[in-house]
Amino acid sequence: MRFFDKIFGKKDDKKEDKNGIPASNSLKVNLDYIKNKLKDCDDVIYRDIWVGENQQYNLAIVFIDGLVDKDLINDHVLHSLLLDSRQADPSIEKIKRNLYEVIKKGTITGGDIKEITDLDKCILSILSGDTALLFDGSPEIVIISSKGWQMRSISPPEAETVVRGPREGFTETIRVNTALVRRWIRDPKLKIKQMQIGERTHTDVAVLYIEDIVDRNVLNKVMERLKNIKIDGIFESGYIEQLIEEDWHSPFPQVLSTERPDKVAASLLEGRVAILTDNTPFALIIPTTLATLFQSPEDYYERWMISSLLRILRFLAAIVALISPAVYIAFTAYHPGLIPTKLTLYVAATRQGMPFPAFFEAFIMEATFELLREAGVRLPVPIGQTIGIVGGLIIGQAAVQAGIVSPLMVIVVAVTAVASFAIPSYSAAIAFRMLRFIFMILAAVFGLYGIMLGFMIVLTHLVVLKSFGVPYLSPFVEIDLSDLADALIKAPIMYFKNRPEILDTPDRKKMKDLREEKIESIEDDRRDNNDKKQ
Amino acid sequence: MIKNNDKISANQVSILLFTTMVGAGILSLPADVSKEVGPNGLIAILGGGIASLFFARLILYLSSKFPTETFVEYTGKLITRPISIIISIILVFYFTIFASLDVRIFGEVLKIYLLPSTPIETIIITMLFTSAYLVRYGLEPIARMSEILFPIIVIPLVLLFLPTLTDIDLSNFLPFMRVSLVEFFKGMLVTTYSFVGFEILYLLFPYIINTDKLKRSVNSAIISTMLFYMYITFFVVGIFGYKETREQLWPFLTLIKSINFPVFFIENVEGIVMGIWTFTIFTSIYSFHYFATLALSKLLKTREHSYFVLPAVPIMYLMALIPDSIVTVYKYAGYVSQYMSVFFIAILPILLFIILKVKRLGDKDEEKT
Numbered sequence: 001m002r003f004f005d006k007i008f009g010k011k012d013d014k015k016e017d018k019n020g021i022p023a024s025n026s027l028k029v030n031l032d033y034i035k036n037k038l039k040d041c042d043d044v045i046y047r048d049i050w051v052g053e054n055q056q057y058n059l060a061i062v063f064i065d066g067l068v069d070k071d072l073i074n075d076h077v078l079h080s081l082l083l084d085s086r087q088a089d090p091s092i093e094k095i096k097r098n099l100y101e102v103i104k105k106g107t108i109t110g111g112d113i114k115e116i117t118d119l120d121k122c123i124l125s126i127l128s129g130d131t132a133l134l135f136d137g138s139p140e141i142v143i144i145s146s147k148g149w150q151m152r153s154i155s156p157p158e159a160e161t162v163v164r165g166p167r168e169g170f171t172e173t174i175r176v177n178t179a180l181v182r183r184w185i186r187d188p189k190l191k192i193k194q195m196q197i198g199e200r201t202h203t204d205v206a207v208l209y210i211e212d213i214v215d216r217n218v219l220n221k222v223m224e225r226l227k228n229i230k231i232d233g234i235f236e237s238g239y240i241e242q243l244i245e246e247d248w249h250s251p252f253p254q255v256l257s258t259e260r261p262d263k264v265a266a267s268l269l270e271g272r273v274a275i276l277t278d279n280t281p282f283a284l285i286i287p288t289t290l291a292t293l294f295q296s297p298e299d300y301y302e303r304w305m306i307s308s309l310l311r312i313l314r315f316l317a318a319i320v321a322l323i324s325p326a327v328y329i330a331f332t333a334y335h336p337g338l339i340p341t342k343l344t345l346y347v348a349a350t351r352q353g354m355p356f357p358a359f360f361e362a363f364i365m366e367a368t369f370e371l372l373r374e375a376g377v378r379l380p381v382p383i384g385q386t387i388g389i390v391g392g393l394i395i396g397q398a399a400v401q402a403g404i405v406s407p408l409m410v411i412v413v414a415v416t417a418v419a420s421f422a423i424p425s426y427s428a429a430i431a432f433r434m435l436r437f438i439f440m441i442l443a444a445v446f447g448l449y450g451i452m453l454g455f456m457i458v459l460t461h462l463v464v465l466k467s468f469g470v471p472y473l474s475p476f477v478e479i480d481l482s483d484l485a486d487a488l489i490k491a492p493i494m495y496f497k498n499r500p501e502i503l504d505t506p507d508r509k510k511m512k513d514l515r516e517e518k519i520e521s522i523e524d525d526r527r528d529n530n531d532k533k534q
Numbered sequence: 535m536i537k538n539n540d541k542i543s544a545n546q547v548s549i550l551l552f553t554t555m556v557g558a559g560i561l562s563l564p565a566d567v568s569k570e571v572g573p574n575g576l577i578a579i580l581g582g583g584i585a586s587l588f589f590a591r592l593i594l595y596l597s598s599k600f601p602t603e604t605f606v607e608y609t610g611k612l613i614t615r616p617i618s619i620i621i622s623i624i625l626v627f628y629f630t631i632f633a634s635l636d637v638r639i640f641g642e643v644l645k646i647y648l649l650p651s652t653p654i655e656t657i658i659i660t661m662l663f664t665s666a667y668l669v670r671y672g673l674e675p676i677a678r679m680s681e682i683l684f685p686i687i688v689i690p691l692v693l694l695f696l697p698t699l700t701d702i703d704l705s706n707f708l709p710f711m712r713v714s715l716v717e718f719f720k721g722m723l724v725t726t727y728s729f730v731g732f733e734i735l736y737l738l739f740p741y742i743i744n745t746d747k748l749k750r751s752v753n754s755a756i757i758s759t760m761l762f763y764m765y766i767t768f769f770v771v772g773i774f775g776y777k778e779t780r781e782q783l784w785p786f787l788t789l790i791k792s793i794n795f796p797v798f799f800i801e802n803v804e805g806i807v808m809g810i811w812t813f814t815i816f817t818s819i820y821s822f823h824y825f826a827t828l829a830l831s832k833l834l835k836t837r838e839h840s841y842f843v844l845p846a847v848p849i850m851y852l853m854a855l856i857p858d859s860i861v862t863v864y865k866y867a868g869y870v871s872q873y874m875s876v877f878f879i880a881i882l883p884i885l886l887f888i889i890l891k892v893k894r895l896g897d898k899d900e901e902k903t
Contacts (some may be wrong), residue, residue: 035712048852119688334648334649335648335803335805336565338802338804338805339802340806341801361806386686428866446649446652446660447648447649448655448805448808448809449644449646449648449649449657449808449812451809452809452812453660453661453664453815454814455813456664456668456812457664457667458598459682459683460664460667460668460671460675460679462682463668463678463679463682464668464671464673464675469680473678473682476681476682477678477682478543478678479545479678
């Protein structure tokens with residue numbers, strides 16, 4: 001791997017050298033180059049300006065209409081250069097010697113500026129929404145950060161709502177998103193490393209981690225894999241997710257995506273790495289294990305008992321979503337003797353005169369449900385309700401009355417559907433819903449043994465799977481008791497004294513033991529009292 | 535492909551040993567011991583467990599003298615290469631036989647209790663392929679699988695028996711120890727079939743991270759297996775009495791059939807137990823499957839064991855189908871455990887230990903290098 005890195009790394013360097021076009025001293029040459037590159041791009045605005053007492057110095061600014069904050073350019077660039085610069089009167093000597101320095105340091109009132117001498121980089125900055133200020137007689141170009149386009153304001157995360165907890169969700173702008181995380185963690189050790197991925201889209205991608213907590217192995221792997229991505233464009237963090245995960249055959253997500261800044265911040269404090277991508281509100285959290293897919297931020301905000309119960313409920317829901325139609329098939333078709341006699345009789349009675357075998361019946365109903373769900377997702381809200389009526393009343397009711405499906409089957413489908421939505425992670429829920437069909441087929445062929453076979457195969461896949469070097473099923477495998485406190489249940493917060501054992505975090509301690517502190521304080525009080533008495 | 539570094543921790547060894555040992559044996563163990571020692575089955579299991587513990591520690595001691603080598607390699611130094619090769623080949627077959635026996639018994643049980651109309655061949659072949667799917671990935675996933683399945687196997691089985699506690703008649707364990715010593719040793723010998731599996735220690739040692747904790751984990755594995763067996767035998771013999779127990783093929787399942795919880799809607803726990811038992815057998819099969827292929831790959835000095843995983847499936851399949859009925863299966867199982875198991879569990883380690891002491895190999899080797 002290191003060998004390949006070396007090769008690829010060198011290639012990259014060469015490429016940059018080849019591509020870099022150093023700016024020349026002549027403004028005209030530079031402008032011509034930019035104009036040539038941005039030919040037929042009518043949203044680019046060029047503005048030639050003359051500055052100085054006698055207006056003898058030629059400058060130009062270039063930006064893209066719509067991507068920049070016009071007020072900022074007018075007030076802090078054009079106003080400063082054209083008007084304010086006349087009020088102050090730097091010595092002519094100074095100006096002659098270095099007009100560039102004077103303007104950069106003394107005239108521009110914009111906050112965030114940087115200088116570059118590479119024309120291609122300059123064009124990239126312009127395309128990202130910055131403003132380029134070019135000088136005649138100097139190869140340096142000043143890039144004024146003036147990004148300011150129409151964007152969605154911060155709104156509640158729609159896919160991950162909580163009853164108790166912050167209502168903020170990420171937006172489509174990476175700067176806003178990094179700021180949202182910064183607001184949670186005011187630690188200088190929180191690092192935000194930014195890079196651009198996509199040879200054409202140049203999408204901003206930020207890797208977030210806390211320097212002295214993060215698992216270095218994971219971080220290195222993430223960085224390495226991100227660097228090795230060679231693709232024309234990155235849309236949505238899903239692209240990155242699929243490009244950096246270990247096993248792309250797997251139905252299970254090996255990277256957790258979330259819209260919630262609090263979830264990202266909490267994960268960073270556990271020693272995980274987060275990836276933010278421009279143009280999407282979904283952040284990625286790495287590494288992800290099966291247990292983290294069943295966690296909701298609310299678990300940590302509510303009291304431990306109810307959180308634990310809810311978590312167990314979610315695991316049960318996953319199992320129900322996975323096997324309940326399969327169990328129905330297995331019991332009706334193969335083992336009616338294994339369920340209570342009364343129930344057997346009831347099932348037999350409802351299935352009286354049913355034209356389809358159990359598997360076919362279950363398959364039709366499950367497929368119909370998936371169809372309704374898919375149709376409901378794509379439709380606008382008002383029509384979406386119609387789908388609900390069609391699905392619930394017409395298909396459900398009518399199918400039972402027509403005697404095509406048994407009422408028990410409708411209940412099974414409904415429970416399966418509800419259960420699959422109880423899993424907090426949408427992508428994990430999809431995995432379970434999909435595997436359900438495989439379990440149904442296995443149950444149709446082998447009955448209960450088929451379901452067991454299914455479990456063994458899925459478990460085999462899961463024990464083999466790793467997310468960035470972390471076993472996917474940990475902490476249930478390579479057992480560590482302190483990690484189990486936050487897996488199937490959520491123990492009282494006093495038990496989370498250390499960061500997860502599965503991650504190799506340099507700073508292990510998460511919390512001082514509250515009880516120790518309490519005892520200390522009681523002893524202190526006693527001592528104080530004694531002192532007073534004396 | 536995912537690379538696994540194929541090292542497991544001492545805790546995982548403990549669980550792997552437990553899940554390997556607990557297999558098809560639990561079904562027939564109460565009947566087997568009752569046949570030999572009557573009401574003193576529990577004590578026979580205790581004796582068998584202690585003997586197993588002794589020999590397991592002996593095998594561990596031998597392996598620890600050659601920490602980077604498996605059985606196939608270090609026996610070459612102790613008992614000359616040709617003999618070592620012959621014994622290793624037998625060991626490969628030994629593991630394969632156990633995988634085959636387990637899968638055959640599994641097929642028979644499943645056919646009787648769950649799938650009366652499904653051909654046993656289908657059950658066997660699907661089970662073997664599922665095992666092959668896991669075994670291909672090596673030791674680390676295997677250990678993790680055992681860890682996942684361990685609580686699923688143990689907790690429900692322990693809890694399921696509790697409601698029958700009131701039915702236990704303690705007089706079924708009387709008269710106490712009124713058997714001859716020969717009979718008692720025979721009983722102990724019978725239990726060895728249920729403890730078969732810790733021979734994987736011959737091969738396991740080089741793949742363990744924290745070998746210093748290994749003694750403790752071997753102890754806990756064998757003692758917990760023993761307690762688990764005693765727990766089951768206690769219930770089976772306590773309820774049925776030894777006379778009734780010894781007449782049955784699988785008294786364990788007969789007991790399960792008699793359990794019901796009308797309050798909890800579960801009238802019949804058979805389905806649940808069959809599910810759990812599928813896992814129990816699965817853990818034994820993949821373990822034997824893996825160690826057979828591992829020994830073979832060490833024998834042929836190949837880099838990966840995975841070449842042999844799929845070819846082993848048809849061999850185990852055919853071997854599983856050799857006995858014509860379940861009675862013959864148990865007859866063969868008896869032969870294997872009486873001759874081969876006793877050889878590998880008891881005679882071989884003692885022999886190797888003596889040779890090791892005479893030749894003064896092992897430790898000294900390390901010091902030199």
